[in-house]
Amino acid sequence: MDNESRLKAIIENAIDGIITIDQRGIIETLNPAAAAIFEYEPTEVIGKNISILMPEPDHSNHDHYIENYQRTGTKKIIGIGREVLGKKKSGTTFPFLLSVSEVALKDKIIYTGIIHDITQLKEAEHAFRKLNTELEERVQQRTSELFDAIKQLKETNAKQKEAEAEVRKSLEKEKELNELKSRFVTLASHEFRTPLSTILSSTTLIAKYEEIGDRDKMNKHIDRIKTCVAELTVILNDFLSLSKLEEGVVPNTPSEFNIYMLAKDIQDEMQSTLKEKQTFTCVHKGPETVYLDKNIIKNILLNLISNAVKYSEKGVIELSVAVTNVNIIFTVKDEGIGISEEDKPFLFTRFFRAHNAANIQGTGLGLNIVKRYVDLLSGHISLESKMDHGSTFTIEIPKISVS
Numbered sequence: 001m002d003n004e005s006r007l008k009a010i011i012e013n014a015i016d017g018i019i020t021i022d023q024r025g026i027i028e029t030l031n032p033a034a035a036a037i038f039e040y041e042p043t044e045v046i047g048k049n050i051s052i053l054m055p056e057p058d059h060s061n062h063d064h065y066i067e068n069y070q071r072t073g074t075k076k077i078i079g080i081g082r083e084v085l086g087k088k089k090s091g092t093t094f095p096f097l098l099s100v101s102e103v104a105l106k107d108k109i110i111y112t113g114i115i116h117d118i119t120q121l122k123e124a125e126h127a128f129r130k131l132n133t134e135l136e137e138r139v140q141q142r143t144s145e146l147f148d149a150i151k152q153l154k155e156t157n158a159k160q161k162e163a164e165a166e167v168r169k170s171l172e173k174e175k176e177l178n179e180l181k182s183r184f185v186t187l188a189s190h191e192f193r194t195p196l197s198t199i200l201s202s203t204t205l206i207a208k209y210e211e212i213g214d215r216d217k218m219n220k221h222i223d224r225i226k227t228c229v230a231e232l233t234v235i236l237n238d239f240l241s242l243s244k245l246e247e248g249v250v251p252n253t254p255s256e257f258n259i260y261m262l263a264k265d266i267q268d269e270m271q272s273t274l275k276e277k278q279t280f281t282c283v284h285k286g287p288e289t290v291y292l293d294k295n296i297i298k299n300i301l302l303n304l305i306s307n308a309v310k311y312s313e314k315g316v317i318e319l320s321v322a323v324t325n326v327n328i329i330f331t332v333k334d335e336g337i338g339i340s341e342e343d344k345p346f347l348f349t350r351f352f353r354a355h356n357a358a359n360i361q362g363t364g365l366g367l368n369i370v371k372r373y374v375d376l377l378s379g380h381i382s383l384e385s386k387m388d389h390g391s392t393f394t395i396e397i398p399k400i401s402v403s
């Protein structure tokens with residue numbers, strides 16, 4: 001086979017399209033691959049301008065491209081190769097790699113274009129990009145799902161911790177309450193013994209004095225029994241109040257009432273518990289109507305006054321009430337044993353008893369209860385005292401408006 005035939009065979013059988021044009025852009029030859037790519041019969045395109053195989057804008061501009069190159073010699077595509085769009089007979093466009101070379105024949109110059117169809121490559125690339133984007137989106141979605149899950153987990157964790165803390169708190173509270181109760185049982189069994197044995201011996205003595213008809217002695221022992229019962233009642237009441245306060249079930253329910261009348265009632269109530277050399281006075285300043293929880297006020301005052309009676313042998317016990325525009329001030333004053341400077345800081349602590357009170361019956365609960373009642377009313381309690389001269393407890397309760 002001669003060289004020309006061999007070259008022809010190669011061109012005829014090439015997979016890539018090969019088209020030659022003359023200097024004006026007129027198609028001179030195209031191999032079967034090129035015809036197949038553009039879906040034309042060779043006879044349909046030979047002799048036509050190459051621009052029929054191009055979509056816009058190349059279709060309209062191709063003549064200028066050639067003219068430009070021939071005028072300036074600037075190569076935009078020749079010898080470079082580029083990715084361009086082709087237009088098939090059916091009008092559909094497709095991407096291909098075009099490499100153009102300039103061939104100088106004996107009598108003229110022609111241009112040869114090799115067309116390598118990259119439709120499938122582009123489709124694969126497109127599919128790959130799409131897949132990639134989908135993958136990225138999926139990763140992003142999974143990541144955000146993961147973040148959500150972590151967030152939820154954290155929230156659940158925090159809630160669980162909160163619940164745990166709540167349970168721990170209530171357990172501690174219950175433990176404290178149990179300790180309080182068992183401490184009280186120990187204390188009560190001790191504190192109850194004296195008044196109970198006094199009551200027992202007094203009843204025996206009353207029976208005996210009845211036999212001999214000694215009414216004075218009988219009355220003395222009846223009074224003693226009354227005092228003992230009062231003491232026992234105080235202990236029980238203190239404990240009940242404390243239990244209720246601990247459980248947080250003491251309501252602050254204010255209502256309008258006459259505070260002076262209440263002070264007078266308390267005076268009457270306390271009269272029978274006074275010792276022989278004690279007197280009780282009641283002083284009032286300002287308007288008489290107040291808006292407070294009457295029960296709480298009564299409890300506070302009874303507690304302070306019974307202490308004043310208990311911790312003094314003689315002298316005046318004074319309850320004073322002053323109602324001002326902003327607050328209500330109560331003071332309970334006695335001339336009793338007083339409280340030492342060292343003991344003062346602990347006075348409102350539960351179960352605390354001052355050193356000079358060892359021989360006097362008591363549980364150390366009363367002032368703690370008073371303090372908690374005062375707190376409940378957003379008030380303030382203070383104390384002035386001098387050993388062997390007496391004590392004054394002052395309570396200030398802010399006024400609240402009638403709503």
Ligand code: ADP
Nearest residue numbers: 307308311338353354357362363364365366367
């Ligand atoms: P209790 O009287 O049952 O001991 P309180 O809590 O009422 O308990 O009082 C605590 C302590 O404060 C008392 O034990 C006592 O030492 C001291 N105290 C309270 N009131 C007075 C008072 N008016 N004068 C002297 N000491 C007092």
